Amino acid sequence: MSTPNAPRAVLADDERLMREQLRSRIAEVWPELQIVGEAKNGLEAVELTRELKPDLVFLDIRMPGLTGVEAARQIAQLPDDDDWAVPEIVFITAYDQYAVEAFEQGVCDYVLKPAERERLAVTVERIRKRLAQRSGEAEPDGPSQGTLQQLLHNLSARVNPQSAPRYLQWIQASVGQTIQMIPVEDVLFFISDEKYTRVQTPTVEALIRKPIKELVDELDPAVFWQIHRSTLVNVKAINGITRDFRGRQLVGVRGLDEKLEVSRSYTHLFKGM
Template structure:
């Protein structure tokens, strides 16, 4: 049985799309719904659907950005409310698309094309997606890590980055500290600093990254060192001189 997920930040649009798809393709199983690009990526990785219906404009990652991450894991169908100029951009790129609201006759045409691609491997659309983003005036944003895969004893855990209080490296491992537990990864802080959103994680030392939302305050010890106090955590994190400027406004 073919499978699909639907990603749209409007619940009514998701419900309408699911209803219209059921009418046009009764055998298609909708295995998940997402309300933003990040959730869509997570669902694709979890369910490996044959098709992913992506709204273009969603909070966080746009549909085009999510499609870049999904890559060749699923056939992409864009859902758009754009005008004729945008439609021409899609057609020039040979991308499957559905106009909002999803008209039954138009959707049936899309379904026929999708059926013909069901057993074919999804194609890499990276270059095409960048071109579409330019044509449609959607600025590309950097893609930052959303999850960290870390070890807790013999268990491997996927940790959302917003739950992480701070990262701290030694010579061999990096400790990942959350409010509930700590885990270990092998990636050093210098690499993490390039892969995490700098608006969310500040590097305060060559071996330390801290979640901005977890900072309770900054104090100084008797030696004049700046120390970051972390919410719900007794340990204070040292700020090296190179990064003291981050706290001048605090």
């Protein structure tokens, strides 16, 4: 029997026996957690997450179709709403080097194959705490050591060394009736609507047709933080964080009066502010 308001999870691993073993171990150390869906590959994991809106997703790092890291990047881009935020991520891996990086970054967790009860219990305690912080039942314990997007870029390069990203250096954008080449380092923020993405520099406002979800993969995540599904901001351009009367975080941008809204999925970036 499920517990009302119990946390919900999706489990993704291409090996059926590994899914069964992990499900069994989870039942031992976190009996109230509901496994609401299971996926055999990364594409299924993304679709189940979109459909079921779980609090937590377990992702095998190496899966066909999409790797767990690639699936996590897509999941991180899913739109949140008043009732749901992007879920916590736990990587399932046989590779210690990936696991240690994920653990030390503090923005997600990991389970080593085969899942051992003692290590899984550590993961469960960390995830419980993070979920409590997200729901307001516990105080944040300070800023994380890195962002989820930064970690996923790093892990992606390790899983597929040949596909290590080369970040954009220039943006070709429309300014009035002309096309300009804008150095990425000059951009203060990108913000999208349904058709265009606005490129804002200290002196120029331009438009491109490239959506935010593509820019996230093409820009250096150490420089451009995603703060909303429609907004990327240059970290160096941030000059302050405030809250409005509804309690929403707003990012101030150097040299502009405009404020950029931070959605719930990204408030962890500014815990210490």
